[in-house]
Amino acid sequence: MGQAWKWSRRRSHFPLIPLAFMVFIAATILYNELKIQRIHLQGPHNPYPKHRRNFSPVILDRFTTCNSTVKYSGRKVGWTESGRSPVARGVNACNVFSGNWVFDNSSYPLYNESDCPYMSDQLACHKHGRFDLGYQYWRWQPYRCNLKRCFIRTGSCENLMIGAAFDRDFDGTRWNVTEMWEKLRGKRLMFVGDSLNRGQWISMVCLLQSVIPAEKRSMSPNAHLTVFRAEEYNASVEFLWAPLLVDSNSDDPVNHRLSERIICPDSMRRHLSKWENADILVFNTYLWWRQGPVKLLWSSEENGVCEELDGLGAMELAMKTWAKWVDSYVDPLKKRVFFVTMSPTHLWSREWNPGSEGNCYNQNTPINLETYWGSGSDLPTMRMVQDILSQLGSKVTVLNITQLSEYRKDGHPSIYRKFWETLSPEQLANPESYSDCIHWCLPGVPDVWNQLLFHLL
């Protein structure tokens, strides 16, 4: 499938005879890979292949337990281990993710909190008592640059954007909802990931919904897959709950607060069947891997024996299973895939204000330190993600929101959101103790992520 161009790219590097041998080896690897994929990456059409009829594959749910747990065996998911060399990475002459925040209360906010009927009580900070509204008024201003990308290997350049309208600098003040809908006409845009990605999805729905008459739009009930639809554009903006990308015991959209995390590192069948027909996919995953060791229940494991691995190692396995699907099944001319990098947290104010003891509570201006980077954004994770994404070349576009969001310590709900658990008098007396410094208020930072997404679309 999409593999062909990759192999042909390697050709110029090898003389003819070794090349023939390589092609033979490659074909063998490819054949085996596809065989494996047919097992693990099955779509909805035939979830139980014939040759596995006697075997009931493990399907994780929130009641899954491990019968026993052993040390990680070192087993891989068989993607980059097949001997593939990294594809040359395009170098962005322009980086829209490098810039600064500019106070702009004439263009922002792009919508009003109370005007969006799909707003979440977790993110509606004004409604929940926040009266310093400065967080709504910041525009992201990339440093001036033109939008071309050049390839090291060939020296040739191409326009990053298709169509003249976008061959210009990103400009947050230029905002046109109708134009956004035109790009989505006849398409399914799907966000896949955790609650941060859900926030970005709600932001997108709020950005888009205002121009659609109430009787021509609909929102399905909250579920594994939740769908906002606009009839006149025959388009939908959807959210799929898949916090760990691969199948896990935390895939219930509501009941997923479990004491132990179990994943199936080599299968994402449950999620894949929902996302494989979307036209534009926006993935994220990060914070769920930061909660201690993860238990791996391989799809071929019949006795419930789990292996235990640290979060970073487990995330790498999951990312590779995902990358394998992107690599084999995504045709970038037909499907656009985005990956959103880690969303920063602001849990310790000492990181931007040495000697202080709080967190994001009561913070109402962005951090004004160029290249500020908090400890919540794990560099080894970023390197691992970058390494995997770069091997996918043009099949995936990175939405590198980490640095720009690092500056926005003022953008979190802190105490101004609905909390599901009852707060004790001790907590209430000490607001920092229960502040949410992870998610983002809306309108706010995720609106800018979506502006960048549309810019790159």
Ligand SMILES: *[C@@H]1O[C@H](CO)[C@@H](O)[C@H](O)[C@H]1NC(C)=O
């Ligand atoms: C924008 O901010 C300026 C300076 O803080 C203020 O004087 C002005 O009234 C604000 N305008 C709006 C529309 O809020």
Ligand SMILES: *[C@@H]1O[C@H](CO)[C@@H](O)[C@H](O)[C@H]1NC(C)=O
């Ligand atoms: C938000 O509401 C204010 C006051 O009701 C209004 O002036 C403003 O135009 C609204 N902004 C948007 C983006 O709808």
Ligand SMILES: *[C@@H]1O[C@H](CO)[C@@H](O)[C@H](O)[C@H]1NC(C)=O
């Ligand atoms: C917004 O985009 C639509 C569709 O591309 C276009 O017809 C319209 O003129 C644009 N409006 C503004 C204010 O630029």
Ligand SMILES: *[C@@H]1O[C@H](CO)[C@@H](O)[C@H](O)[C@H]1NC(C)=O
């Ligand atoms: C609506 O969009 C779907 C794809 O999302 C497409 O299959 C279908 O043909 C479209 N229907 C119309 C009436 O354009």
Ligand SMILES: *[C@@H]1O[C@H](CO)[C@@H](O)[C@H](O)[C@H]1NC(C)=O
């Ligand atoms: C755990 O072991 C029991 C008995 O050996 C078996 O019936 C059960 O299916 C196993 N659990 C899992 C999750 O495989």
Ligand SMILES: *[C@@H]1O[C@H](CO)[C@@H](O)[C@H](O)[C@H]1NC(C)=O
């Ligand atoms: C995102 O940008 C940072 C710099 O802000 C860089 O270090 C990192 O490698 C980038 N991540 C990816 C996945 O491209």
